[in-house]
Amino acid sequence: MQRVEAPVLTVEADAVRVEARLLAGGIECPDCGGVLAPWGWARRRVLRSVKGVVRVRPRRARCSGCGGSHVLLPVFVLVRRVDLADVIGTALAWKAAGSGARTIAARLGRPVETVRGWLRRFERRAEHVRVYFTVLLVDTGPDPIPPAGSVSRFADAVAAVVGAWKAAVSRWPDVGEVSPWHLAAAVSRGRLLSPSWP
Incomplete structure (x- = not known):
């Protein structure tokens, strides 16, 4: 069930x-x-x-x-997660930059299986996240420049989240007071890692 x-x-x-x-x-x-x-x-x-x-x-x-x-x-919380959005977002960014789950877990002081769970969930939804945040970037930015493709869908999705945040900051400077991962939590209604989103 x-x-x-x-x-x-x-x-x-x-x-x-x-x-x-x-x-x-x-x-x-x-x-x-x-x-x-x-x-x-x-x-x-x-x-x-x-x-x-x-x-x-x-x-x-x-x-x-x-x-x-x-x-x-x-805005700093994701649904059904015990770690704050910024902690999980940091792990996602490090993975996009090439770090592995064990290295990320050690740097964050989290269990390896917890970190692997975040990375796997994000990987499963990476293409959907990339598309959603790229559309948000284009719709929000006054002169949008979508991020160039990279070596993986995972890295592309992370780049889209950060790009959408930068576009929002360029239009509404107060958005810069929150991190890209708070924006991602807000846009996804806390479900960034949930299978039901987007």
Whole structure:
């Protein structure tokens, strides 16, 4: 039996700002465009960063229009991952640059099987990720230049993610305050490594 993932909406990292927007009716339902309102909390999570652990308890919200509920996931989190998006993104970038799973695991202080899992999941979706982020790059950038092809689909997909981030930064400089992997988490609704996305 396949586990169904809860509907997720990616929001900014600042929980206080998210709560204020939610209470003011400033967060839109991604399914119907209705207004989301507070509706409890998701389970607490202890996540790993490069420097230690981060504790989060994502807000749940319910739509006044369609009645659907959503977990408001901070932009630095990927669905069903214990490591932050930047940690996983760093591993993906190192793999694209030619490092192997054992080397990456040692550099990040993570189990080899965990790192292999990230790399395999990304590899399976690499072409879809490449296409999606290349389209985002072209649609976003004021004078877009899609990344040139490289030695692998994996590296092409990573280049597309970084290219889309650069295009977004060139149009909206505030986007530069987040990493390419936060952008990837936001665009994918936290499902960058999930088989259901894109």
